[in-house]
Amino acid sequence: MFTENEVIIMLENKSIENAVIELKKDFIGQEAQYMELSDHDFLSLVLLTPSVGIALANESVSLFEEMALNKKARKLSFGGYFMKTDPVVHAMGFLIKHYDIWKDKFYGLLREIMHEGLDLDKLKKQEVADEDLTPNKFRKELLKAPYGFVRFMASFFCGEEDQIINVETRSISQTEYDRVLSIGESLELNDIPIFRHFCATYTVK
DSSP, X not given: OOOHHHHHHHHTSHHHHHHHHHHHHHHHHHHOTTOOOOHHHXXXXXXXXXXXXXXXXXXXXXXXXXXXXHHHHHHHSSSOOTTSOOHHHXXXXXXXXXXXXXXXXXXXXXXXXXXXXXXXXHHHTOOOOSTTOOHHHHHHHHHHSOHHHHHHHHHHXXXXXXXXXXXXXXXXXXXXXXXXXXXXXXXXXXXXHHHHHHHHTSEEO
């Protein structure tokens, strides 16, 4: 999962910072006129969008899913809010309520962030066969992949840090699996072999 420090590093990129400021202005103006939300905490909210989307695959967020999302939010928040109201958790309530309104803009920003920090074209050109994929082969592929890309995949699609490599523990419903594929398409990840292989290692219930 991404941490507070990684969010800080992302915001050091001027292009990302400016995009965050503009989208935050739009979000606050339309959704939460009186909310005080720092650029850091707004970017944290945007980074949670794939997790929120998967949680909403069945059209509502369960108590267990809400707890998992809150845990992620608190890890990203600037300064930590374990003993008081977390601004990212608060803002996430608006995103959950109006996910369909904001998802395209938020995924657009996430695409920009990935393009700024990763060589996605190089990842797309990797010659890795889709056939005969085993958990062991996927783990070896994962360990050879760029660290940053693995961090993005784990933060977007995994509930716990080790789920990305412990493929035997990853199970998902068909509805959630379809949502993962849809989010991958929105983020333009479907042409990247390691993302396809990550999806293929899910156990679909």
